[in-house]
Amino acid sequence: MAKAFSAFSMILKPVLTRFPILRQVDANMISGLGLAFTPIAYLLLSERAIIASIITIFLVLLLDTLDGIVARAKGQTSSKDGWMVDVSVDRISEAIISLALSRVFILLTILNMGLALLSCHYEKHAIIPLRQATLLILIAYYVLQSQPAVFILDQILFQW
Amino acid sequence: MNTLGHIFFANLLLVLGAPSIVSPTTLMVTSIAAVITDLDHIAHLRTAMKTRRFKSETRTRWHELPGLLLAMSISIAIMLFSASLGRSLLIGFVSHYFLDLLTRPTRPFYPLSEKVVFLGLAPRNLKKLTAYDTVLTVILGVILIASLHGQGILSI
DSSP: OHHHHHHHHHHHHHHHHHOTHHHHSOHHHHHHHHHHHHHHHHHHHHTTOHHHHHHHHHHHHHHHHHHHHHHHHHTOSOHHHHHHHHHHHHHHHHHHHHTTSOHHHHHHHHHHHHHHHHHHHHTOOOOOOHHHHHHHHHHHHHHTTTSTTHHHHHIIIIIO | OOHHHHHHHHHHHHHHHOGGGOSHHHHHHHHHHHHHGGGGGGGGHHHHHHHSSOOGGGOOGGGSHHHHHHHHHHHHHHHTTOHHHHHHHHHHHHHHHHHHHHHSOBOTTTTTOOOOBOOSSSOOSHHHHHHHHHHHHHHHHHHHHHHHHHTTSSOO
């Protein structure tokens, strides 16, 4: 997962050189924009609009990655400051998305929040990539829609 | 965000995201959960009257991530007894932290860190912030009333 996202960052870096306007944007604002999109993902998930949810969560993750790249490109923040913005936005974003999902996801969100606080205290980064996992499960849910296996995914995502 | 804005946004998430559990009770529970977090401001009411705003320093640990962790844990425990009550509580709590992080300077990791996080999506100037809050609250209120009317819960 981490490798996939570092590859994702490598694709986005040339975007920054092509669009210098992105360098003028505040990285925190991009994080905020990503966070602002999460209630849309929650509403779409509540309606079981799977494709639209996949697109929205992907957009949220894209903005989440972009803010880090912009911050690094501008040398804008110290790593600790950037980490705090990133982690707090991610945890609230996960909490909003989990409102439409099963209790398993709510519990995992709580666990992740605890891990974030411990990470801040011990300065060791340990987080579950919950939104990325949700995105993968949603893609599997969409692909396997006509298969009997979708019943298990439906239980995990919406019922348990 | 102001109290009305919190109530409108939380109820909007409830009405649009979980219409099957909407009832006068769950609307009330969500509203209470959406504003109860702000109780820690009461201790700083006098200072706020002078400066006309609550600063991030007036937010206790219960108004930040540790508070959300506790609020979510309480909500999920209540969900074991009453799923609709637990979910409406959860929506109220989470929506409050969401709106605050989006529109106000907060200290998400307090008391572990005093670092103030501001996402820059709302103005910091008091006059502009008041106008921004008012417009946002009116928009949320109108959408909420339309949603309640659309679902036959409120007749206009």
